[in-house]
Structures are given as C-alpha cells and as structure tokens.
Amino acid sequence: MIISFGSKETEKIWDGIRVKKMPIEIQNVGRRKLRMLNNSQDIADLRIPPSNRLEKLTGNLNGFYSIRINKQWRIIFQWDKGNASEVEIIDYH
Numbered sequence: 001m002i003i004s005f006g007s008k009e010t011e012k013i014w015d016g017i018r019v020k021k022m023p024i025e026i027q028n029v030g031r032r033k034l035r036m037l038n039n040s041q042d043i044a045d046l047r048i049p050p051s052n053r054l055e056k057l058t059g060n061l062n063g064f065y066s067i068r069i070n071k072q073w074r075i076i077f078q079w080d081k082g083n084a085s086e087v088e089i090i091d092y093h
Contacts, residue, residue: 001038001082001083001084002014002034002037002038002077002083002084002085002087003083003084003085004085004086004087005086005087005088006076006077006086006087006088007088007089009021009022009089010030010034010075010087010088010089013027013030013031013034013089014031014034016031022073022089022091026069026070026073026089029069029070030069030073030075030089033052033067033069033075034075034087036052036067037067037075037077037084037087038084040082040084041082042082043065043079046065046067051068052067052068053066053067053068054066054067055067057076061076063078064076064077064078064086065077065078065079066092069089072091072092072093073089073090073091073092074089074090074092075087075088075089075090076088076090
C-alpha cells in the first residue's frame with residue numbers, strides 16, 4: 001500500500017489530476033503502475049510484468065527501489081513491510 005508520496009505531482013497523478021510537468025501518456029501509464037504498487041503485498045509482486053524491471057537503487061538513491069514506466073521515466077519508492085513510501089515519478093535521465 002502507498003503510504004506517502006515524494007512529490008505533489010505524483011500525488012496529483014494518483015488522484016487522477018493532470019499535471020503539466022510530464023507527458024500525458026507517462027501520467028496514464030504511471031497511474032496504472034501506481035495502482036500495481038498500491039496493490040502489492042510483497043516487493044517480489046512487482047517483478048511481474050518483467051517490463052517493470054524492478055531494481056534496488058544505489059548511490060544517492062540508496063534504500064529506494066524503482067520500476068520503469070519506459071526507458072526514461074521511473075517510479076521510485078522505499079519499501080517496508082508491505083508499504084511503499086516516498087513514492088515519486090521521476091525522469092531518470
């Protein structure tokens with residue numbers, strides 16, 4: 001379950017509100033992937049579909065995981081005991 005967001009834009013997308021900072025198609029796919037994240041009971045649930053490319057991040061994002069929206073955009077989040085926090089859609093490049 002998503003318990004917190006890392007940005008107001010991501011929270012607006014979750015609520016079905018369009019934002020100007022990212023393309024509409026990214027928002028649509030992002031909302032669908034946010035629903036998947038919200039419904040996940042275990043971090044391993046996010047390995048399906050394989051296109052999510054679940055990754056544990058390192059460096060300045062140590063402690064975060066990511067799933068891909070596409071090659072450029074990702075959803076990053078922290079995972080603890082079945083809950084996702086600091087969830088944010090980011091331009092990874």
